[in-house]
Amino acid sequence: MITRIDLRGRTLSRRELLEELPRAEVDVEHAAAVVAPILADVRKRGAAELRDLAERFDGVRPVHLRVPVETIAASVGVLDPDVRAALEETIRRVRQVHGAQRPADFTVELAPGAQVRQRWVPVRRVGLYVPGGLAVYPSSVVMNVVAAQAAGVVSLAVASPPQKDQGGLPDPVVLATCALLDIDEVYAVGGAQAVAMFAYGAAGSDDVDGETLCEPVDVVTGPGNVYVAAAKRLVRGIVGIDAEAGPTEIAILADGTADATHVAADLVSQAEHDPLAAAVLVTPSVELAGAVEAKLIDRVDATQHRERVMTALRGEQSAIVLVDDLEQGLEVVNAYGAEHLEIQTVGAAALAERVTSAGAIFVGAYSPVSLGDYMAGSNHVLPTGGCAHFASGLGVHSFLRAVQVIEYDADSLAAVADKIVALADAEGLPAHGEAVRARF
Structure with a gap:
């Protein structure tokens, strides 16, 4: 049923220990070669390609890539009461923990008139991916959305695969969870193509409902299979990611x-x-x-x-x-x-x-x-x-950037001017020192 590994009586180096321990072999490089053309096609063809890929991978061609707001709202009404109560309690607890995670801003006075401040700034927009393959994950909606909201992100979009038995919509419990969290931008898009849509944005089809564009995001988060992980690896640098889960x-x-x-x-x-x-x-x-x-x-x-x-x-x-x-x-x-x-x-x-x-x-x-x-x-x-x-793990920090603000007055700059010049000259960058000298 399960393998035994006996390490008793053995003294192993870190390298030897890592070689002994079990670990799944996940070939992200191979998956990256598979998904790279998908990313390129979504970037080029937008919503039309997303529909083609849904038909190819999910067995359904969604009428609406962006789920209508009224459909999201209506999903709460058919949610099992016990499931709703469980989701609401999960949301409450996750909000409580994540509300305590935000780091504090600070100010350091290095000398009279010499000040460095640091403040934490949320990213502008995030794309949150929720899997829908072997299982569906309304709990992942909570984990991703609450952390981003606690960070102060103002623009959140969720993507989850279209379900054939739901007429091309994401799982109804996923939609209801979005409604409970006040998320009304949800896309019936799965897999690597969802990551591409978030990273590059996607224009809506002119001939189908005049769909709104999905605007590019700054950060993509959420779990997924090896192809989602590979897509996140390929777009890292264009957008931030949480991890290659x-x-x-x-x-x-x-x-x-x-x-x-x-x-x-x-x-x-x-x-x-x-x-x-x-x-x-x-x-x-x-x-x-x-x-x-x-x-x-x-x-x-x-x-x-x-x-x-x-x-x-x-x-x-x-x-x-x-x-x-x-x-x-x-x-x-x-x-x-x-x-x-x-x-x-x-x-x-x-x-x-x-x-x-x-x-x-x-x-x-x-x-x-x-x-x-x-x-x-x-x-x-x-x-x-x-x-x-x-x-x-994912948290408020995943959606924040530390920005330092430097403010010196004339006297405080003059006090370190000679030292700046000495370092600039030592590095062979004399114009750096001259930019300081020019002020005096």
Whole structure:
């Protein structure tokens, strides 16, 4: 069902450890070669190409690429009341957490009359992508939109694939979530072509409803498959992106006190996302490893997406990793840098403080990753593929720029003029110094 990797009694360098750990092979370069012509065609042909691509990839030709505002508004009326209540509570919690994320402006007085101020400025416009392949993700609408709104972004557009059984509209729960968040610019566009539309903008067809242009954005965010990741790589530099999100990952650091049923259920919960999803258990307990393996058999047989889950658990990206002790386990999870890291051990909170690489950390038996996917208040758009070593999850910071404002008066400039000239001359750029001397 799932591979075992035994690291007990072995002293490995960082390089050797990384080679031992499981990881999905995702060929973004190959995907980039596939999507590059798509990006070029969308840039050239706009809405006409978007319709052709929807017919090709989604099996439906949307009448409206931009979903009519009245359709978005009406979607709330048919939303299941329990789902609506859950979405509204998710929105409330995510707003509360993200409202606390905005960094403070500051002013530094270096000397009388010498001042540097820094202020945080939101980007003008963002494009938020919401997948719609193996599953639909109204929760991703919340995560992307709330973070951008908390940052102060004034222009937000959402794109999600057209659904054949919805007459070419995005999933109705996705539309209803947009309505709950006061988003009325939504496009029935999926995949790499949505990224291209956001990056380059797209003119509407003259012969179909006189559609409004989709104006270019400044930042594109949101999860997606390898082709979405490749498209984001290709447009980076034209627009900002959050990350090249890959298949989801869960790592669990657990000792013999962990409940095998909880651990197995959490591994399965993430494996159901995608056949390439990674599920990794790191433990010093051989007894727990065996119990989890037994529980996985029962849970996989009973789950709705059995084949998908089984493929993910049997893949090279998933494993049970045996370690000597929790110290070695901590070294392993820090080297792995999981998107989601659960810690189910004695002293879990103290161990969590020593984790240096994880997209999000879930502490204790009652903080499963599923909580973070929906209702914790944290953001579930997180770095994958080891990117947690250097990248953060989506948040208010993803939509802000730090702008420094420099203001010196004559006396404060004169006080450092000779030093500026000395440095300019040392760099062979005398005109820099002359620009200062000219003022005196």
